[in-house]
Amino acid sequence: MVRDLRDIYLKEDEYLNCEVTVQGWIRNHRKQKEFGFIDFSDGTTFNHLQIVYDNKIDNFDVISKFHIGSAISATGVLVSSPKEGQKFEMQASKIVLEGDCPEDYPIQPKRHTREFLRDLAYLRPRTNLFNAVFRVRSVAAYAIHEYFQNKGFVYFHAPLITASDCEGAGEMFQVTTLDLDKVRECKEVDYNKDFFGKQTALTVSGQLQAETFALAYKNTYTFGPTFRAENSNTKTHASEFWMIEPEMAFCDLDKDMDIMEEMLKYIVSYVMKKCPEEIDFFDSFVEKGLKDKLTKLVSSHFIRVDHEEVISILKKADIKWEFPPEYGEDIAKEHEKYITEYFNGPVFIKNWPKDIKAFYMKQNPDGKTVAAVDLEVPGAGELMGGSQREEDYDKLIRRMKEMNMATEGLDWYLNLRKYGGCVHSGFGMGFERLLIYITGVENIRDVIPYPRTPKSCDY
Amino acid sequence: MVRDLRDIYLKEDEYLNCEVTVQGWIRNHRKQKEFGFIDFSDGTTFNHLQIVYDNKIDNFDVISKFHIGSAISATGVLVSSPKEGQKFEMQASKIVLEGDCPEDYPIQPKRHTREFLRDLAYLRPRTNLFNAVFRVRSVAAYAIHEYFQNKGFVYFHAPLITASDCEGAGEMFQVTTLDLDKVRECKEVDYNKDFFGKQTALTVSGQLQAETFALAYKNTYTFGPTFRAENSNTKTHASEFWMIEPEMAFCDLDKDMDIMEEMLKYIVSYVMKKCPEEIDFFDSFVEKGLKDKLTKLVSSHFIRVDHEEVISILKKADIKWEFPPEYGEDIAKEHEKYITEYFNGPVFIKNWPKDIKAFYMKQNPDGKTVAAVDLEVPGAGELMGGSQREEDYDKLIRRMKEMNMATEGLDWYLNLRKYGGCVHSGFGMGFERLLIYITGVENIRDVIPYPRTPKSCDY
Numbered sequence: 001m002v003r004d005l006r007d008i009y010l011k012e013d014e015y016l017n018c019e020v021t022v023q024g025w026i027r028n029h030r031k032q033k034e035f036g037f038i039d040f041s042d043g044t045t046f047n048h049l050q051i052v053y054d055n056k057i058d059n060f061d062v063i064s065k066f067h068i069g070s071a072i073s074a075t076g077v078l079v080s081s082p083k084e085g086q087k088f089e090m091q092a093s094k095i096v097l098e099g100d101c102p103e104d105y106p107i108q109p110k111r112h113t114r115e116f117l118r119d120l121a122y123l124r125p126r127t128n129l130f131n132a133v134f135r136v137r138s139v140a141a142y143a144i145h146e147y148f149q150n151k152g153f154v155y156f157h158a159p160l161i162t163a164s165d166c167e168g169a170g171e172m173f174q175v176t177t178l179d180l181d182k183v184r185e186c187k188e189v190d191y192n193k194d195f196f197g198k199q200t201a202l203t204v205s206g207q208l209q210a211e212t213f214a215l216a217y218k219n220t221y222t223f224g225p226t227f228r229a230e231n232s233n234t235k236t237h238a239s240e241f242w243m244i245e246p247e248m249a250f251c252d253l254d255k256d257m258d259i260m261e262e263m264l265k266y267i268v269s270y271v272m273k274k275c276p277e278e279i280d281f282f283d284s285f286v287e288k289g290l291k292d293k294l295t296k297l298v299s300s301h302f303i304r305v306d307h308e309e310v311i312s313i314l315k316k317a318d319i320k321w322e323f324p325p326e327y328g329e330d331i332a333k334e335h336e337k338y339i340t341e342y343f344n345g346p347v348f349i350k351n352w353p354k355d356i357k358a359f360y361m362k363q364n365p366d367g368k369t370v371a372a373v374d375l376e377v378p379g380a381g382e383l384m385g386g387s388q389r390e391e392d393y394d395k396l397i398r399r400m401k402e403m404n405m406a407t408e409g410l411d412w413y414l415n416l417r418k419y420g421g422c423v424h425s426g427f428g429m430g431f432e433r434l435l436i437y438i439t440g441v442e443n444i445r446d447v448i449p450y451p452r453t454p455k456s457c458d459y
Numbered sequence: 460m461v462r463d464l465r466d467i468y469l470k471e472d473e474y475l476n477c478e479v480t481v482q483g484w485i486r487n488h489r490k491q492k493e494f495g496f497i498d499f500s501d502g503t504t505f506n507h508l509q510i511v512y513d514n515k516i517d518n519f520d521v522i523s524k525f526h527i528g529s530a531i532s533a534t535g536v537l538v539s540s541p542k543e544g545q546k547f548e549m550q551a552s553k554i555v556l557e558g559d560c561p562e563d564y565p566i567q568p569k570r571h572t573r574e575f576l577r578d579l580a581y582l583r584p585r586t587n588l589f590n591a592v593f594r595v596r597s598v599a600a601y602a603i604h605e606y607f608q609n610k611g612f613v614y615f616h617a618p619l620i621t622a623s624d625c626e627g628a629g630e631m632f633q634v635t636t637l638d639l640d641k642v643r644e645c646k647e648v649d650y651n652k653d654f655f656g657k658q659t660a661l662t663v664s665g666q667l668q669a670e671t672f673a674l675a676y677k678n679t680y681t682f683g684p685t686f687r688a689e690n691s692n693t694k695t696h697a698s699e700f701w702m703i704e705p706e707m708a709f710c711d712l713d714k715d716m717d718i719m720e721e722m723l724k725y726i727v728s729y730v731m732k733k734c735p736e737e738i739d740f741f742d743s744f745v746e747k748g749l750k751d752k753l754t755k756l757v758s759s760h761f762i763r764v765d766h767e768e769v770i771s772i773l774k775k776a777d778i779k780w781e782f783p784p785e786y787g788e789d790i791a792k793e794h795e796k797y798i799t800e801y802f803n804g805p806v807f808i809k810n811w812p813k814d815i816k817a818f819y820m821k822q823n824p825d826g827k828t829v830a831a832v833d834l835e836v837p838g839a840g841e842l843m844g845g846s847q848r849e850e851d852y853d854k855l856i857r858r859m860k861e862m863n864m865a866t867e868g869l870d871w872y873l874n875l876r877k878y879g880g881c882v883h884s885g886f887g888m889g890f891e892r893l894l895i896y897i898t899g900v901e902n903i904r905d906v907i908p909y910p911r912t913p914k915s916c917d918y
Contacts, residue, residue, distance in 0.1 A: 173654065412581040
């Protein structure tokens, strides 16, 4: 019977002393005169299996020449292992080559740099690091769905191609079926001839559309790709990334923060429980102290403090800031770091100056701030941002005019305030930012299977 | 205490004779001299709640003027209801207006056509039909994740912007940051100046990239958006839709079909269990017999039959076909319908003529067919398509040449066959096609929150 290593490791005791067949790949291969040792993995778990064979096996000479990277089937009994760190190994009675691999296979059992592996993105999930990263990506994605579905939130697939721009400022990718060579020959660009009969682009956020679902289902969330055509070549920017954007009706900023906190703890706990080997690996080889960081987060009480107070704290600090903190202004990375250290844990910074925030945020009675919140976590800075949404039709229109925003094309969004609108809130979390936090891997290119960045679109 | 209707209906007995507060919207409002009856929904469940108030309530005159569509909070005791079809109703002690709604609110408690509601896509989830459709969409999406995650499949986020074209034939949307007005002024289109330094488009399938994950994790699945710039204005075509594309290593066509069958039954069972009210509603008002259809599917054994045999059956049939069936050719809708009726259940049609199938499909020893499969289900036709993938490097290259396909840019895909390649298979299912099948709603525009179709990109 063919078994996944995952099943075997989930029920170790059941499988001990049983004969099984496994199918997967040779990660390493040591041969001696009378014995061979295959470091075997089938990718279904972070754990490998040691397969031992001796010269009594059929085709000993053939098997002992199997290359690293080859696909094999191996049958044998799982016996207790004398080797430390593994409960059992397989004493193979049969090993069959399923797919060969040449000796110049680029993924050899040695340390490869992440830059080298980035160029071989299609092979890197076969290495321990990336195998762990992309499994955690999968498990964390599921944790997000489980959290919201258990609470009855409706999963909303926001449209990707759009004719509206959420933030009013995002740099967007244009989507077109116009033949650019032919466009060159025309007097002007005729969008009537484009696929949708107008100019369209890839979405930068599904929030506005998600609000329409919140006012129908009370609680909704998106989880889908978003795009930014920003020409930033940094460790934290990608042109294509996944976002989670929950929206809740009858929910004010306090309840919004409750959900942000509960969701984050749920995801981190879930990943720690389901991927203990992966987390141990990151803790040992990627970010020392990662496990403590995550454990502490889960048991923290997240502090809630006004932006104004944060600035006061920063101003009082005996530090020479590169960017001096100012009331009414945004805060810099150095401030984020200081403030999480000051409170020794995650901090919600709330009630931000309205002039540095988006048009749709709820205007506070002070006339200066909006009911917006950013979550700052130790070691990662801003992890999520949210706000109560302005539910007052007139105030919203006025704010858009102040910001020189066109209201045309957004009548549906504005109408939500007329047709049974109510207090509602939401937030957004970049999925890759979360993964960087959970895995300790620093570069966003290393938590996306096939990253898209300026001048780079391979595979 | 504020409670979601969902929670109340999940634990009806606990809540009976308790005081609760609910927050949601007025769907209908009948007033009498001494009583008022509000048909209330908060969107968290398909079920509504009848809220009864009498003239002893504060502000009786004000409340009795509340408009349909308004957001309210209502507090009261849940008492057994004499009315058929509802276990309890609320005797309200307090009703507060949270958000008004004008009398010309377009969603009135009467039958609206689907075409009318399509133009009001942002309000239609507030109607019973669309509330049910998009909740089922959410629940079905979760069922898919649950099915694969329970089996240890790794969820793979395929890239959306791509420089390669999976089928070699799909009509694609171009993605660009070139300024089309400026392109007009240039001698030629210079893709070096485009965002990625080359011509890029929106993906039509994540399969090829998913294969790289299958050969690392053994079992993987995608669930994400895909795009087709096909100028088809039919009930079943959308330009942006979601696909599920599982890929499994060490898996032949038979095992592929096992998973297709098991997955479909899992999703349908899950939705029937979690959304019984929605399914009853579809059965009564959308497609008579829907529930029987789904129940029968779940208990069916799916027949497996070769394409060649299907053609023989069709040829023998005493029917004057609009499109005469031919060996070596594709089958038409009328044939799909006949064959599911012939076998009285779902049918896997396998081993298709190679010339009408994609280059990556496993070539059978007969030299004429490939190990491809389509699943035909009664009442819906083709629901999924899959194949064993060609794992032989030379055969794959030869086939690509025969089909005049360029291999450049696909070296990574071809290399999968060199580097420990093995027997592997996968399939694809259009998520919206599944939803059309499960809900009985015929038009793809009615199962996507904000559909994109030729000349139509609103919201």
